[in-house]
Amino acid sequence: MDHATPRDPAAGFSLLEMVVVLAIAGFLLGVVLPTYSNYASNQRTLAAARTLASDLRVAQQEAVTRRAEITVTFSSADAACTSGGAHASYTITQGAAVIKRTCISSDVEWAPQPEAPVTFQSTGAAPVGATLTMRSARTSTRHTVTIQPGTGAVSDGMR
Helix, strand or coil: CEEECCCHHHHHHCHHHHHHHHHHHHHCHHHHHHHHHHHHHHHHHHHHHHHHHHHHHHHHHHHHHHHHCEEHHHEEEEEECCCCEEEEEEEEEEEEEEEEEEEEECCECCCCCCCCCCCCCCCCCCCCEEEEEECCCCCCCCEEEEEECCCCEEEECCC
16 A cells, blocks of 8 residues: 655755745735835824824914914925935924924925914914915825914814
8 A cells, every 4th residue: 555655844845835935925015015105104194294283282372371472484394304304394483492393204295385484472363374284295195284364273174
């Protein structure tokens, strides 16, 4: 009686099996990696817009707390944000004193660049409103933060 002998466990994988597994893994990486990169870029844009909205609310509250005018200025290429090149940023100031500077991720940009600074008066009101849009440089996904003229109310449309 002829019995099939079990495969020798020390033999390992054949070259053909390894090539097939590597080809499948390469194909899956080729499909998944760009999708993940786009997802990550969109999430960084969303996070940057949410941080901006939060910081604008903080600037408004600082104006009331300090009983002083607080200004938020916007830059598309801030030299202070130089990790890998100048990035978009915004700075919250009271007069010449910087309260906070935020550098935005390298793949997030203003769309379009805000034309003028936003000022919150000591009452928290903003005499002039603004619509601030951030865009993923990779996917062009946009998120907008709005400051209402008069009241200074900040809304991000993401709730």
